[in-house]
Amino acid sequence: MRVEVTFFNIVRYYTGTPGMEVELSDDTTLGELLQEVGRRVGDKLPVWMWDSQNQAFHRGILVFVNNEQVRDLAHPLHDGSQVSLAVSLSGG
C-alpha cells in the first residue's frame, strides 16, 4: 500500500522536503511507518525530534493520520492514508 507523508513547519525545514510517498505492506502500523520515515530522514533531524538510538520520533512530534491526531503507534494504516508530522512552534 502507498502512504503519503507530509512534513509541516520545522520538520519540513530540517528534512528539506514537504513530504514523501512510502510503499509498505498492507498491514503496516503507524509506528512501522514512522520508523521507515525516520530511517529515510532521521539523519537530517535534530536530536530533539528523532531518537536515533531507539529509532523513534520524540513525543514532541505531532502525528496526524488523515488530518486527525493519533497517539497510538499500533494505529493501522491503509492504502492512501495521509500521515502528517509537525512540531509545536515557540515563536510569538
Add this chain to the structure above:
Amino acid sequence: MMDGFGERGQEKLKQAKVFIAGAGGLGSSISIYLAVAGVGQIRIVDRDVVELSNLNRQILHWDKDIARGKAESAGEKLQQMNSDIKIEVIAEDITEDNILKLVGDCQLIVDAMDNFPTRYLLNKAALKRNIPLFHGSVYGMDGMASTIIPGETACLRCMFPEPPPSATFPVVGVTPGIIGCIQATEVIKHIVGIGELLRNRLLVWDGLSTKFRELTVKKDPHCQDCGSR
C-alpha cells in the same frame, strides 16, 4: 447588517475583559484588532524592552520606542487607537506564582507568548479558571492557532505534550500578523457568540505555499494538565 452581531454584539465586546500575554509580534496584531473592535478592557502583560530586531513584526513598537518597555509602548498606542476602552499594561514576568493574580477577573486568555514554558502556565491558568485560551505560535513563515475550551477541547498540553527547545527563532513579520488576526477573530467570535471556533482544530499556516491546513486534535486522557477533567 450582519447576523448575530449588531448593537448587541458590540455591547458584548464593550463589556468584555481580556488578558493578552505578550506585546510582541502576535500581541501587537491581536491587541490592535481587539482595541479597534471595541473590547472594553484589555490587560497586556510583557516584561520585555523594545529592541531594533523587534521592529520587523512587533508593529505596536516603533523606532522611537527602542529601549522602552513593551507594555508601556503598547498601552500608549492602543489607547490612542481607541480612547473609549480601558487599556491596562503590566510590565512583569509571568510566573507560576503570579499568573492567577495577573489574569484576575479577565474572562479569557490570549496566548501571545514567545516561549512554551510560559504557554503551559497560561494553559494551567485557563484550566484552573475554566476560561478559554486562544493559542497562536509562529516560526519563519509558519504558524499555528487553536482555541482551547477547558473541559471540552484538548488543552495545550494535550496538543503539545513536549515543548520545542528554547532557541532564537526567525520570524517574517507578516506571519504573526496573520496568526494574530486569526486569534483576534476567534476572541471576537467567542465574545459575541457567533460562528465556529477552532475547537479541537489546529489551524496550520504555511506562508511559503500560502496554504492553510486544518488538523483535528484530541483530548489526551493521560494529559498531565487536564487528563482528569
